[in-house]
Amino acid sequence: MKLEDINLADMLSFNPDHGRLQLGDDRMLLFRQDSLAVLRQLLHEQVGAPLARSILARFGYQCGQGDYRMLEQKYDWDTERDRLGAGPAMHSWEGIVHVEPTFVDFDRSTGHFHMTGIWRNSYEAEVHLEQLGPADAPVCHSLTGYASGWGTAFFGHPVVAIETRCVACGDPRCEFEVRTREAWDERARPWIQALEPIEYSLRAEYERKAELVKAQAEAISQLSTPIMEIWDSVLVLAIVGLVDARRSAEIMDALLVRIAETQSRCVIIDVTGVDVIDTRTADCLVRIVQAAALLGARCVLTGLSPAIAQTLVQLGATLQGVRTLRNLKEGLEDCLRFLGAR
Structure with missing residues (x-):
């Protein structure tokens, strides 16, 4: 041809x-x-x-x-x-x-x-x-x-x-x-x-970035919710930022693990870094306190601002059964008195 x-x-x-x-x-x-x-x-x-x-x-x-x-x-x-x-x-x-x-x-x-x-x-x-x-x-x-x-x-x-x-x-x-x-x-x-x-590969790049975002989110979560042992048998859980259902579950899991690891009997939950608390957040805090109590740990809540207190009253949200104190110093003093009395 x-x-x-x-x-x-x-x-x-x-x-x-x-x-x-x-x-x-x-x-x-x-x-x-x-x-x-x-x-x-x-x-x-x-x-x-x-x-x-x-x-x-x-x-x-x-x-x-x-x-x-x-x-x-x-x-x-x-x-x-x-x-x-x-x-x-x-x-x-x-x-x-x-x-x-x-x-x-x-x-x-x-x-x-x-x-x-x-x-x-x-x-x-x-x-x-x-x-x-x-x-x-x-x-x-x-x-x-x-x-x-x-x-x-x-x-x-x-x-x-x-x-x-x-x-x-x-x-x-x-x-x-x-x-x-x-x-x-x-x-x-x-x-x-x-x-x-x-x-x-776009898919591989997406998966890589998704893993990076996940790792960063976990790191941010840990940084915004540090749990420290500041005294024998006393833990401090400092919460920073918004607390939603997902984060509430993460906080609870992390706290319960630390209580079991350290055998702590007192937990100070400090919310000084929380800007907004609504009924859902209040309910999350109550559940965290109740879960800690099942492991034998007594919780106190510190750092509630006047604005947040007014918001809770207006919303009709309660922290029934949760002991609240003004700041971290008072919370530690309360925990030490509790431990000394036992």
């Missing part, structure tokens, strides 16, 4: 009764360019330019490899140049870009591969300008990926395509160059990196 014999219109098989479009044994899909433009824009916005570039390049690479395998299985090419040129021809037929090879030189025996060409009407440059505006670096990532994938499949050795000029950067046309990976200098590093396996 000669290069000029390629006619995608004849090669495609439309089967609307089954909702399928076939190219040989491969299923093909038709999408609107403006829809792909939105997808491309979302990639840039949601995962950032470097990762978006890698995703698009690897997508293009897979397309190039897939097209090569399908045509290689289905057709016998007259010459090696026909076989290589089928890739650019397919890209043109598929409406991705018009490809004009300007130089081709390869030698399998020596491992030499060099190709240059022009891309006209690149869909990627077009949508990038529409969605994101002018670019500082070439943007035809799926095109270079396709050229790398097709070229690698053809040559049987890794080749890498780079974009040397790009319409999105203000150039009059897009141009590309392909060499074997080892033949490239530093210019190809961004394109080589884009085709390497992606170690970064």
Whole structure:
């Protein structure tokens, strides 16, 4: 088969009764360019330019490899140049870009591969300008990926395509160059990196940050609810901040563990650092005191401000059964008297 014999219109098989479009044994899909433009824009916005570039390049690479395998299985090419040129021809037929090879030189025996060409009407440059505006670096990532994938499949050795000029950067046309990976200098590093396996994972990053947030929350919880043994058999639980149902359970668990560990008989619960106490908070404090009593520990509550006391009265909230004192000093004196009397 000669290069000029390629006619995608004849090669495609439309089967609307089954909702399928076939190219040989491969299923093909038709999408609107403006829809792909939105997808491309979302990639840039949601995962950032470097990762978006890698995703698009690897997508293009897979397309190039897939097209090569399908045509290689289905057709016998007259010459090696026909076989290589089928890739650019397919890209043109598929409406991705018009490809004009300007130089081709390869030698399998020596491992030499060099190709240059022009891309006209690149869909990627077009949508990038529409969605994101002018670019500082070439943007035809799926095109270079396709050229790398097709070229690698053809040559049987890794080749890498780079974009040397790009319409999105203000150039009059897009141009590309392909060499074997080892033949490239530093210019190809961004394109080589884009085709390497992606170690970064959004899910892994989310899980890592979720674990970090959890650890930080636990650390903050411990800092905002310190439990200290300030005297033999006397613990101080200093509560800072808002006390909700979840935090109440955490405070209770931590306090009961410390009581059991130290065999303490008195607990001073200091709420000087609590700005707001409502009926729910008051109920939480009562339950904490009752739970401590079951382990044989007597609790006193210190640090209630006048404003909080007024709020509790207005809400009708009570701390029935809980001994309250003005400050930590009075609380300690009360605990020492209690211990001395026993």
